[in-house]
Every structure is written in C-alpha cells, then in structure tokens.
Amino acid sequence: MKSKGKAVKASRRTWSDPEPDLEPDTELEPGSSEQEGSEASVRIGGSWRGSLRGGDGKRQGGVGGGRRRRQYGSSKERSVRRLESNERERQRMHKLNNAFQALREAIPHVKTDKKLSKIETLTLAKNYIKSLTTIILDMSGACLPSGEVPSEANAAKLLQCYQQHLEEDGEEDLTQYLTHVHSLGQRS
DNA sequence: TAGGCCATCTGGTCCT
DNA sequence: AGGACCAGATGGCCTA
Numbered sequence: 309m310k311s312k313g314k315a316v317k318a319s320r321r322t323w324s325d326p327e328p329d330l331e332p333d334t335e336l337e338p339g340s341s342e343q344e345g346s347e348a349s350v351r352i353g354g355s356w357r358g359s360l361r362g363g364d365g366k367r368q369g370g371v372g373g374g375r376r377r378r379q380y381g382s383s384k385e386r387s388v389r390r391l392e393s394n395e396r397e398r399q400r401m402h403k404l405n406n407a408f409q410a411l412r413e414a415i416p417h418v419k420t421d422k423k424l425s426k427i428e429t430l431t432l433a434k435n436y437i438k439s440l441t442t443i444i445l446d447m448s449g450a451c452l453p454s455g456e457v458p459s460e461a462n463a464a465k466l467l468q469c470y471q472q473h474l475e476e477d478g479e480e481d482l483t484q485y486l487t488h489v490h491s492l493g494q495r496s
Numbered sequence: 497t498a499g500g501c502c503a504t505c506t507g508g509t510c511c512t
Numbered sequence: 513a514g515g516a517c518c519a520g521a522t523g524g525c526c527t528a
Contacts, residue, residue, distance in 0.1 A: 393505090398503085426501080427501090
C-alpha cells in the first residue's frame with residue numbers, strides 16, 4: 309500500500325497558487341510564535357509541515373530558543389524570494405546529480421540499459437572502496453610482521469611503516485605510486 | 497495497481 | 513541578511 313495515492317492527497321498550495329481562504333500575511337506557520345510548542349504540527353495538504361526533526365537537537369532553534377518567522381515584505385516580495393530560492397535549490401540538486409553521475413562512471417559495474425539508482429551508486433562505491441582498500445593492504449602485507457593478516461585494523465600500522473619508508477627512501481616511491489594509480493584511473 | 501525512484505517545492509536551521 | 517543545506521511532502525513516471 310502506498311500512502312501517496314493521487315486521489316487521497318490534497319492539492320498542494322504554492323506561492324503561485326495561493327489558498328484563497330487564507331491571507332498570506334496572517335497565516336500561521338509551524339514554529340511561529342503563535343505555534344510555539346507544537347513541534348509536530350502538520351498541515352495536511354498545505355505547503356508547510358511541522359518540524360518533525362528531533363534527535364540530535366542540532367537544528368533546534370538558535371540562540372534564544374524560539375524560532376521566529378522570518379520577516380519578509382509584501383507577498384509579492386516573498387513570492388519573488390521563493391522563486392529565487394527554488395531556482396537555487398534546483399541548481400544545487402542538479403550539481404548533486406552531476407556528482408552522482410560522475411560517481412557512476414567512476415565505479416566498475418555490470419553495464420545494463422538501466423542506470424544505477426542513487427542508493428545503488430552509493431552502495432557500489434562503498435564496496436568498491438572497500439575492495440581497493442583490501443587489495444592495497446594485501447599488497448602491503450610484506451610490511452607487516454610475519455603471520456599478521458593485513459586488515460583495516462592494520463591501517464595505522466601500515467601508515468606508520470610507510471612513513472618510515474618515506475623517511476628512508478624519500479618521496480620518489482610515493483610519486484611513482486601516485487603516478488601509477490593516476491594512469492590506471494585514466495585508463496579505466 | 498502497488499511500489500520504487502526521482503524532481504521539485506517548501507520552510508526551518510546553519511553558516512558566512 | 514542572505515545563501516547553503518537539509519529533510520518532509522507531493523506528484524509524475526516506470527516497472528513488475
């Protein structure tokens with residue numbers, strides 16, 4: 309059962325489609341002084357929801373506690389600000405999607421017609437990083453005492469070993485290694 | 497038709 | 513003060 313049946317949902321009210329019964333400037337909003345204490349209030353079908361954020365409290369209020377309704381000018385001015393804000397948010401999401409696309413292209417996966425979803429992309433990327441980490445640790449196994457299995461837990465030890473190696477041999481190895489990794493990345 | 501995924505709108509909060 | 517960030521709500525599209 310999906311809770312978003314189109315017949316069930318009331319239409320949304322937007323700035324460009326104001327609800328006729330309410331004067332915009334007198335409308336109550338969650339967290340306004342008039343709504344103090346009603347953190348979970350929800351206006352069904354309207355454009356605002358009560359803040360249901362709880363938990364860490366990081367986003368609760370600012371200095372002074374109670375949230376204040378930001379003071380805007382006329383409804384026309386608010387409308388303009390809203391549209392500008394929407395545009396910025398759209399651009400931000402487009403940039404985020406571009407980053408997702410770049411990540412899709414960076415991780416190896418079975419090519420299909422269907423593109424990876426965002427959650428699939430993140431999961432695959434995580435697994436890919438883990439695999440690479442394992443490979444690197446395996447390759448660095450010689451650095452560890454005999455019998456010790458390379459693992460993420462040994463990362464600090466490996467780093468220490470590597471830094472010691474750098475002190476002895478200089479940075480040339482690191483440069484060569486990075487160059488090699490870079491060339492591999494460009495080839496793939 | 498239900499459910500997954502996504503784009504967009506929106507308002508609260510944080511940051512500069 | 514204004515923009516960035518975030519998360520909830522909503523509606524559209526697609527697929528099994």
